[in-house]
Amino acid sequence: MKNNQQAPSQTIFKLLEEMYPDAHCELNFSNPFQLLIATILSAQATDRKVNQITERLFQQYTTPQKLLRLTQEELEQSIKEIGLYHNKAKNILATCRILVEKHQGDVPRNFEELTELPGVGRKTANVVLSNAFGIPALAVDTHVLRVSNRLGLATGKNPDLVEDQLKSLISRKKWSLAHHLLIWHGRRMCHAKRPECLLCPLQPFCSEAQSKASSAPHQ
DNA sequence: AACTCGGGGCA
């Protein structure tokens, strides 16, 4: 643990809100089912590609019942522009079958039933809960993990523990906002490899910036 | 905890 300057988490989140006043979910969605599918597709893929694919897909296949008209091979073809498409197509169709057979074609509204769906893990479940249903949730992905560690908001690489730490710092109403703020910061400035610490207003509170400053930068 | 899936974007 570096002896970086400690700041109240409220200060950090306030600065993040000023930096990213427009932070929001960048996946297109008009209903819970479509957000669920888009989020399954988004694993290790760019959100821009996912938006392109889902925009096409949902023109015809707007519900699990309709999506099940596709064979796995046909679905694979329509999502082939992103990687991992074989597993994703298989998982999406299996998920659609469960939605139809056990949930009357609806998306369940709790973490346990969501994570029972093939292709839906802790991250996807939390995204659907917060963005589709407005249920307080804080999804911890690689960006949230990295940024919250650097800013001293959380410690460790276990997503469950980091989720608990972050939730304890923020009121329930702001869990989803905090998630999006940390994501946006991770994607726009606080990159894994070459974070733009010189431009970062949070630099005084950051262990990463401190360690970079004390070591000679190459290049 | 480490490994695999994976085509596309970007430097």
Place this chain on the structure above:
DNA sequence: TGCCCAGAGTT
């Protein structure tokens, strides 16, 4: 070329 992308499942 090499690395990364709003992860999940298996070993």
